[in-house]
Amino acid sequence: MEASAESGNLAGVRHIILILSGKGGVGKSTISTELALALRHMGKKVGILDVDLCGPSIPRMLRAQGRAVHQCDGGWVPVFVDQEQSVSLMSVGFLLEKPDEAVVWRGPKKNALIKQFVSDVAWGQLDYLVVDTPPGTSDEHMAALDALRPYSPLGAVVVTTPQAVSVGDVRRELTFCRKTGLRVIGIVENMSGFVCPHCTECTNVFSRGGGEELAKHAGVPFLGSVPLDPELTRCLEEGRDFIQEFPQSPAFHALSAIAQKILKETPA
Numbered sequence: 001m002e003a004s005a006e007s008g009n010l011a012g013v014r015h016i017i018l019i020l021s022g023k024g025g026v027g028k029s030t031i032s033t034e035l036a037l038a039l040r041h042m043g044k045k046v047g048i049l050d051v052d053l054c055g056p057s058i059p060r061m062l063r064a065q066g067r068a069v070h071q072c073d074g075g076w077v078p079v080f081v082d083q084e085q086s087v088s089l090m091s092v093g094f095l096l097e098k099p100d101e102a103v104v105w106r107g108p109k110k111n112a113l114i115k116q117f118v119s120d121v122a123w124g125q126l127d128y129l130v131v132d133t134p135p136g137t138s139d140e141h142m143a144a145l146d147a148l149r150p151y152s153p154l155g156a157v158v159v160t161t162p163q164a165v166s167v168g169d170v171r172r173e174l175t176f177c178r179k180t181g182l183r184v185i186g187i188v189e190n191m192s193g194f195v196c197p198h199c200t201e202c203t204n205v206f207s208r209g210g211g212e213e214l215a216k217h218a219g220v221p222f223l224g225s226v227p228l229d230p231e232l233t234r235c236l237e238e239g240r241d242f243i244q245e246f247p248q249s250p251a252f253h254a255l256s257a258i259a260q261k262i263l264k265e266t267p268a
């Protein structure tokens with residue numbers, strides 16, 4: 001039987017946020033993870049759905065690799081990544097025997113898995129479900145969007161870097177949102193400046209502000225800029241909670257401010 005918006009596994013989810021990026025490597029999974037943790041620190045119950053089938057990196061970022069996903073009557077039970085059980089995660093990484101397996105799958109198989117992810121994970125009650133998607137716009141995005149659409153409110157956060165703004169990938173992403181009727185909650189500029197590991201001074205390596213200008217031009221909110229912080233890279237590699245460990249860092253302040261804006265843009 002097809003799940004309806006009232007009775008399906010996402011019926012207890014208040015807001016669904018798709019994290020999109022025009023190209024790979026701009027920090028989409030990083031922003032997905034850190035925003036989920038920032039929202040958790042603000043007292044929200046958060047789920048993360050990692051549908052980046054070709055590069056499911058979130059289990060590593062949350063030190064959850066190799067955790068087993070169990071089945072229950074309602075479907076798959078997501079993995080809790082914290083003791084308080086306020087952040088849950090479902091990733092294709094939990095289902096693959098070999099990490100590179102999904103890369104060779106053809107479109108229909110990927111789309112079927114994405115649809116199954118959306119319908120078959122028993123999330124329970126969540127304030128936010130953060131969905132980490134593959135880079136670009138593909139059939140996989142359409143599959144995710146089609147499956148998630150009955151469960152609005154649904155919105156997108158588009159992640160870019162200062163360099164990516166100028167090559168137009170992010171404009172294509174915004175066009176995708178417009179054409180598919182997906183609300184853009186806002187744009188995040190990531191790797192915007194570099195935080196010195198010695199004095200935490202933030203230096204603008206590449207030109208900054210393109211994301212904000214683009215947001216203004218496109219008539220969508222600008223959520224903020226996150227600097228490149230070597231401590232954040234290290235925390236992600238080691239599965240440590242950056243937000244808890246570096247509450248004085250410029251990257252922490254940026255992530256918190258972005259999470260606050262998301263709260264404001266997604267009223268209960």
Ligand SMILES: Nc1ncnc2c1ncn2[C@@H]1O[C@H](COP(=O)(O)OP(=O)(O)OP(=O)(O)O)[C@@H](O)[C@H]1O
Binds near residue numbers: 030
């Ligand atoms: N603001 C930041 N500060 C420090 N390191 C960062 C930041 N953003 C991303 N990184 C690092 O950059 C690398 C790429 O980030 P990430 O995996 O999040 O990108 P992605 O856009 O999700 O990539 P993919 O296209 O593979 O899905 C990672 O090693 C991550 O730790």
Ligand code: SF4
Binds near residue numbers: 201
């Ligand atoms: S920002 Fe300051 S401490 Fe860091 S490398 Fe430059 S001069 Fe040295």
